[in-house]
Each structure stands twice: as C-alpha cells, then as structure tokens.
Amino acid sequence: MENIVQIAETFSELQGEICRQIENADGKEKFSSDKWEKEIGNGLTRVIQKGNVIEKGAVNFSFVRGKFSDRMENILGEKANNYAATGISSILHSGNPWVPTIHLNVRYFALDNKVSWFGGGIDLTPSIIVPEEAAWFHRNIKDICDRFHPGFYPDFKKWADDYYFLPHRNETRGIGGIFFDRLKPCEKYEFETLMGFVVDQAKAYPLIYAELMKNNTKPYTEKEKRWQALRRGRYVEFNLVNDRGTKFGLESNGNTESILVSLPATAAWEYDFKAEPGSFEEKTMQLLKKEIDWIGFQAK
C-alpha cells in the first residue's frame, strides 16, 4: 500500500492539469476549489458552472483509507484488514446540445494484503448522436488502449456497453467508451503498464473534450435544446438508479454535494415522449444500443 501515496499525488496533479486545460478551452469560467477532510480521508472538489461552453462540470479528487469491512469483503471477495483508495472522477455537461457530456474516472484501490487494482474509464453521452463524431471518439479511446494491451479496447468497450445501460429504458446512456474494474497487476500486465494506462486516459480526457467543445459554435434550435433536457433526464435516472458508485457513495454517508455534482444543471421529463419517424431524436434512439462497432463505422 506504500506506493498509493505517490499515486494519489500523481492523480492530484492530473486533476489540476485537467482543470487548467478545460478552463482554457472554455475561455470564461474557472473551477472553484473545495477541500474536504473527514475521518475517512480527504479530497478536492473542483466545480465549474455557467461557463462559455460548460454549463456545469466537476473534476473531483479523493484519497481515502479505512477498515476493510465485512460488507466490502463480501462484495469484493477479498480478505484484508485495511484498504486505501484514490481516484479522479469527472463529468462535464455543456449548454449547447451539440456538445456531448463526457465522463472520466480513474481509481486505484489497495489492500494491506498486497492485493491492489485499477478501475475507471472514459465514456461519452451526446444528446444528439453524430456517428462520425462517435467513431472519432472511439478511435481515440482505442488508440490509448492499444498502446498498453491489444485486448483492452474490445474487452473494456463491451464492459462500458453493459455498465452504462438503463434496463428500465432498454437504452444505453450514450455511445459508451471503456469501463474496467479490478484490473490487477499480473503476469499479463505489470503495475507500470496499468498506471501508464490510467494516466494516459486522464491526460487524453481534456484534449478529447477540447475538440468536442469546438461544437459550441454550432447554432441550435428549441427542439434540440428540449431533447437535450429529456436526455439529461435519462442521465439523472442512470446516476441515481443504476450507477454503483453513486449508490455506494450515498449509502456510505459520503459527501453528498460532491457525489451529486455529477447531475446536470437542469433536466426534464415528459410522459411517453415518442420521437417522430425520421427525426434526429429517432436517429439518436436507434444508436443508444449495445454492441455498435464504432471503429468499423463507415460514413455513408
């Protein structure tokens, strides 16, 4: 567990770097900084609101440690006395419906029995799916993965499809990306490989999003804005009903404002909304599915 202090320092620096780059791309607002310290550990919640591009966004860092409880033992199937965990978690919501919502998480979890693992991923949730853009996003993510292991992209892309899914809607949250957990250093990949993998994700995150933020110059209609509000309603549903991290945070008496900063500034619900045949809404709905091969996607 000793090296976790160093990993936490790296994550903390990456948090600052992400915020600097997003501030530059936004060009208007800066991230606030709320340090918190509890018995369990400490963190830094950084929030940007009412920016030029970003309507509401957060980049959170935390470093916690504690007793490895019976409940954790049961869930994780590991035996230990103490644990420590550190990570960055970020969600950025834009005002313009043509700029997607993006999410990053990188985390490291260590037990005092020498077992440790990485988890995280990046995924994208456009209100209106533009296939060329979705393919571009997945190619970027695949490039990061391929630098470390040829199996990462196919495995973790599938994992994201399964995780970012709303069973009660039979829809994916967005176009996915990658999701992984319990990724332990082993003969297949050493600690350094995995650390490099998560660091590269944290470094690529603001660069990828800065590109997507350029869509902010694109004009939009009332209809597109209303659709964005409905899609944000789904984002809220996923985070409050399905997301294990949010559930765990709320149940374990975490910092509610830091956990729920992931929710959009506004969201809407309309009873039984039906997309018109051939509309942009219907086209997006048809792409909120698992197992779409975005890498093999060919523009028509």
Next chain:
Amino acid sequence: MENIVQIAETFSELQGEICRQIENADGKEKFSSDKWEKEIGNGLTRVIQKGNVIEKGAVNFSFVRGKFSDRMENILGEKANNYAATGISSILHSGNPWVPTIHLNVRYFALDNKVSWFGGGIDLTPSIIVPEEAAWFHRNIKDICDRFHPGFYPDFKKWADDYYFLPHRNETRGIGGIFFDRLKPCEKYEFETLMGFVVDQAKAYPLIYAELMKNNTKPYTEKEKRWQALRRGRYVEFNLVNDRGTKFGLESNGNTESILVSLPATAAWEYDFKAEPGSFEEKTMQLLKKEIDWIGFQAK
C-alpha cells in the same frame, strides 16, 4: 380475495372522480387515458400536462395479480400461493412555485390465505413552505383520520415523517402528511373501517388540492421559480433513490413510463447551493424536518 374485484371497481371510479375534479379546478387541460394490459394485470394511466395550474400530473389505477414469489414472502413475512393488488397512485406538480406538489396513494393487497391489508396516504411538498397552509393541510388530514380511529393521525403522521425523508440530504421531502402500510382488518378496526378510511382520502384529495390550486393567482419571481426547480431536484432524488414503490416497480420490470410519470416536468441541481440567512429559502429549509407539530402550530 373475492372482494378485491369490487374494491378495484371502487378505486377505478374514484380515479375518474379525482380526474374530473382536478380538470375542473385546472380549467384548461384534460387528462389523457392510456389503458395498459400485461400478463400481470391491467391499469389506466391518466396524465395531464401543461395545464393552467398543473404543469405535469398523473392519476394511475392498476389491478394486478400473480404468484406470491419467494422474494415477496421474505419481504412481507407471509406465506401464500397467489396475491392480488389494486390501487390508485397520483402526483400533481404545479407550474407556480406557490402551489405545492401533492401525492396520494391508496392500495389494497390480498393473499389467497385470507390475509389482506391496506396501505397509502397523502402528503404535501411545497417549494416554499407557508406555515399556515401546512397547518391547514395537516388539520384536513387529521379530520379524515379522526373519523376512523384516534390513533391513525399521530401514528401515520410519524410514519410519513420517517418515510418521506432523504437521509443523504438530512431533509424531509416536504411537510409530510400520513403514510401507512400493512394495515390489516382486525379486532381494532374492521375491513369496512379501513375501506372507508382510504376511500375518504381519495375523495378528499382533489378537494384539498383544488383549494391549494387557488394560489395559482399569486405572482412569483425568478428567484422563487429557480428555488422550485432545485426543490424538484430533491423530489427526483427521493423518487429515484429512496422511494420503495418506484424501486420495486423498476426492478420488477413494470411499466416505466407509468412509474416515472411521477417525475416533474423539469428539475435543477446547483452545486452547494446555500440559502441566504433570513431568506424564504432558508425558512423553508428549517421546516424540512421530522416531528413538527403542525396541528399545534400557532400563527405568530
């Protein structure tokens, strides 16, 4: 279980009566009617949107039956082969922040081993709490309760305080009302008493709300409207994170659009909103607590 068909008929008629009265009070929009039929049973979802007073509201009726599963046995601590259940569930959200959100549920659950019970209640969620109005609401609810049993109001008022509570916010959802469940006919109260109790709630519901809808003539500011949006965010949190009915409905593969019609048309989240000292927002926050004696409330 034979009489449940008759109870379902009564509930179905009460649903129609509630809708008629709310339509009259709204004066603009009518409730739509969506019949649904599944293997499990049938229902009628009635929704009103963009009314003069009601921005979004629903009055749902359902009558379902099926095998009494092991899971239900464990949760309910009863042994039986089959169950049947019927009920009305309603939530009405207004556009004007001075008109509260109201909620009614009445339900009857019967097992084929002759065990059966009632559940339900009425509760109120104002965006801005006006103490005189809250006291008036509670007196109305107490009057209904007292007609049937002197213990109903104190017991079920406490139950509502405990149920309509967001632990992660340490706030009640609104000013409460009554909540009860597993209320079985017994020597203390016969079936007829309990049936009368829930019928009277369903009859009083539109009358009480028609009174509150009169607040719609009251002008409001941008600040009050924004506060309403934040309070609606809490309503969404409660329904998606804490409400057992919603959770059960979504997990048991229920009709998602009918279940989530309870969500407001719009909601908002702002990071770490702090009410200014002495503001109406702060005064409302101070009243979002359990164990407030609204009956003993004296206007200053």
